[in-house]
Amino acid sequence: MRVGVIGAGAMGQHHVRIYNEMENVELVGISDVSEKRVKELSRQYGIEGYTDHEVLLKQDLDAVSIVVPTTLHTSIGLDAINSGVNVIVEKPIADTLENAKKLTNAAKDAGVKLMVGHIERFNPAVTKLKQIIESGILGKIVSISTRRVGPYNPRIRDVGVILDIGVHDIDVLSYLYGMKVNEVYAIAGADIHSLEDHAAIILRFNHEYSGIVETNWLTPHKVRKLTAIGLKGVAYLDYIDQTVELHDGEWIRTAKVIKDEPLKKELQYFIRILSNDIEPSPSGEDGIHALKVATAAVESYNKGKAVKIEL
CATH class of the missing domain: 3.30.360.10 (Dihydrodipicolinate Reductase; domain 2)
Incomplete structure (x- = not known):
């Protein structure tokens, strides 16, 4: 399972660490707006790093963690979904209900999984x-x-x-x-x-x-x-x-x-549902309700x- 992480801050760094430790998972790369942060983690884990998340999304990914500020969940989530990549997005699903519905509808239309990180x-x-x-x-x-x-x-x-x-x-x-x-x-x-x-x-x-x-x-x-x-x-x-x-x-x-x-349990579950083509829980709809x-x-x-x- 080829995965990436968008957002390598306080929470994102733990997504990077856990994916790196998981069996049957290849951590392809990370993306963050901070060039310094990208260089640090790329060097630490021996992976590719990008300051433009769209470049990461072109690396033949199966899935991506989106761990960015809430106001950016929708735009980056849609970029990932439109690239055909399965997504786990940190809670809350989005900053507004309208944006949350955009994400869930886009995932359904694209036939990709959307899971919300209610850890x-x-x-x-x-x-x-x-x-x-x-x-x-x-x-x-x-x-x-x-x-x-x-x-x-x-x-x-x-x-x-x-x-x-x-x-x-x-x-x-x-x-x-x-x-x-x-x-x-x-x-x-x-x-x-x-x-x-x-x-x-x-x-x-x-x-x-x-x-x-x-x-x-x-x-x-x-x-x-x-x-x-x-x-x-x-x-x-x-x-x-x-x-x-x-x-x-x-x-x-x-x-x-x-x-x-808990984050390790969550990401293990995320990879497992993707491997077995199971619908995620918490789903996009669960995220919308919260x-x-x-x-x-x-x-x-x-x-x-x-x-x-x-x-």
Whole structure:
């Protein structure tokens, strides 16, 4: 499988590293607007490097990772799709719903796979909790809440905290429930950023199931946690430590989680679905839903009212 990486910054460099370590994958080259960055990684991994992504796309690629700022996802994604290359694009799928739909429609028309990099679905703790929920151990799940907070990263300038990191948990909650959000209400504000930098988001699923997403760039230390409340017990998940703890009326149990790097699991899955011609999950449509909910959350806090999501 011949692959390339477009965007070799903080996240893109890890795509490069993991592809380079994978069996049955040939990392053909990378592209980045920084000539210095291209030279560094090309030398480190012994691969070709380009400052023009269109040159990389002409290297007979099977697939490409697009790891560039959100506002560039659509233009570069369309270039890749129109070149007949399968794509995994980092979350969120695009900066607007219109652009997200352009990407998904283009991929369908071109007959190529489009996967969205909602990496937390591949966190072993989330995978384990999904299995636990489906087993019925916790009974009917009625509420899931998350806390994703930490210090501000100055490199994030094109989107606010909801689209940057809140969208992770919006997607995870839909994944764990196996449902789409049908209403959202958000309280947020902008104190250190031009866009919102803290938010509390309430999600409604199928009228009777709730989700709460707390997120900010103000907390001095990073926290990534989730609580799932069921009729028979409660699960406490730590994304960072990759742990799941179950509490019921009698016992506190720790689930067996085989820890691993979520991005590695994600890219291994991406290559596997391409090799076996399987439709990806998260799909372009999953990416659109997460973006639709995130943008509705921004609309909600701007207007000060709940926003219904058309499904």
